[in-house]
Amino acid sequence: MPKLSRRTFLAGPALAAGCAAFARPARAATPAATAQGPGVYRYNLGDIQLTALYDGIWYLPIDGKFVRNASGAAVNAALTAAFLPPNILPITFTALLVNNGGKLTLIDTGTAGQIADTAGSMIGNLAAAGIAPDAIDTILISHFHPDHIDGIKTKDGAKVFANAEIVVPEPEWAYWMNDAHMAGVSKSVHGYFLNARRIFSDIAPQVRRFKPGAEVVPGIVSLPAYGHTPGHTAFAIHSGRQSMLVMSDTVRNPYLFARHPDWQPIFDMDGEQAVAARRRMLDRAAADRMLVAAYHFPFPACGHIVKTVTGYELVPAMWQPL
Numbered sequence: 001m002p003k004l005s006r007r008t009f010l011a012g013p014a015l016a017a018g019c020a021a022f023a024r025p026a027r028a029a030t031p032a033a034t035a036q037g038p039g040v041y042r043y044n045l046g047d048i049q050l051t052a053l054y055d056g057i058w059y060l061p062i063d064g065k066f067v068r069n070a071s072g073a074a075v076n077a078a079l080t081a082a083f084l085p086p087n088i089l090p091i092t093f094t095a096l097l098v099n100n101g102g103k104l105t106l107i108d109t110g111t112a113g114q115i116a117d118t119a120g121s122m123i124g125n126l127a128a129a130g131i132a133p134d135a136i137d138t139i140l141i142s143h144f145h146p147d148h149i150d151g152i153k154t155k156d157g158a159k160v161f162a163n164a165e166i167v168v169p170e171p172e173w174a175y176w177m178n179d180a181h182m183a184g185v186s187k188s189v190h191g192y193f194l195n196a197r198r199i200f201s202d203i204a205p206q207v208r209r210f211k212p213g214a215e216v217v218p219g220i221v222s223l224p225a226y227g228h229t230p231g232h233t234a235f236a237i238h239s240g241r242q243s244m245l246v247m248s249d250t251v252r253n254p255y256l257f258a259r260h261p262d263w264q265p266i267f268d269m270d271g272e273q274a275v276a277a278r279r280r281m282l283d284r285a286a287a288d289r290m291l292v293a294a295y296h297f298p299f300p301a302c303g304h305i306v307k308t309v310t311g312y313e314l315v316p317a318m319w320q321p322l
Helices: 006-023 072-081 122-128 146-152 170-176 187-206 271-287
Strands: 040-045 048-061 088-099 104-107 138-140 165-169 207-210 215-217 220-224 233-239 242-246 291-293 302-307 312-316
Touching (some): 048 233, 088 146, 138 215, 187 207, 271 302
Parallel strands (some): 242 291
Antiparallel strands (some): 048 088, 088 104, 220 233, 291 302
16 A cells, blocks of 8 residues: 555645546526515514514615704714615514414504515515414504504505404594694695505494503503604513513614614604603613514514613624524
8 A cells, every 4th residue: 555645645635626626517607586585583472472574674765854853964973883874764664473372463564565665575474474364363553654554454455454353552543533633734744644544444443442551462561652653652562470572663773763862753743752752661671671672673673772871772682493
C-alpha cells in the first residue's frame, strides 16, 4: 500500500470534488419566489391557543402633518432609527384568533382587500390554518375604522362569517351610527361613517353591543381605551394565572408610538385621550411583564413591552414551534 503524506491526504478530497464539479450536468437557474408562505403563527396562553393571521401591509405616504405634535423631521428620524424609509408608514394588519377549547373568537377582521392592494390575505391565511369562516363563533370588534371591520363583508356586501355573532363596543356604535355626529366632519371621517353603515346597517339586529369593562366572551375582558376613536376598546385575555393585552390601535407602529408615546398621529380622533390610554396600557404591560398583541405590530404581532427612559420598547416574542 502506498504511503500517504498529509499533503496528499488533504489534496485528495479537493481534487475529487473538483472533478465531480466538472462532471455534473448544468442545472437551470431557480426562479425567484414571488410570494411569501402563509402568514399564520400559533402560540399558547395557558389553555388558550392563539393564532395570528396576517392580512397584509399598507405603505402609507405621510407628510410633516402626520403627527400633530412632532415635526416631519422628527418622525423621519424615528423611521430611520427603525431602519425604515422616510415619509412612508408601514401599517401591517394582523387579526387574532382565540381558541378557548369550546369557541373560536376572531378579534378584528382584516381589510378584505378594500384598503390596499398589498393587504387582504386574512381569509386565505385562515384557510391555511385549517379553519373555515363558518367555524368562527364570535367576531369581536375593537373599533369601527375600516381596516378592522371591512372583513365582516366582501366588497359585494356578502357576509363572510355566516355563523358568527358580531360583538362591538356600545360607545363605538353610538358614535358612528348616529347621523348627528356625521355633520361637519372631514371628508375622510365622513367616509368612515358611511362605511360603518355599509357594514352594519342591514345586520344591526344581530349585532351585540357591550359596555367596555365587561367580560365579552369567556376569558376575554374588554378595556376602555378611548381616544383613537370615541369607543376604542382593548382586551385582556386570561387563562389560569396567565394574561395578555390585545391593544388594537393603542400603539400602532411601535417604533414610533411606543418609543414616542406622547406623539399624536392624525388617526387618533382625540389625541390627548389617546396618549393617556396608550401610556396606561403600556405601563400595565411593562409592570406586569404581560404578553401583548397589537393589530398593527410587525407580524406575528406579539411580544413584551419594556419601559425605557424616554418611552417604551417592543421586544418581539421568540418564534417557537408549538
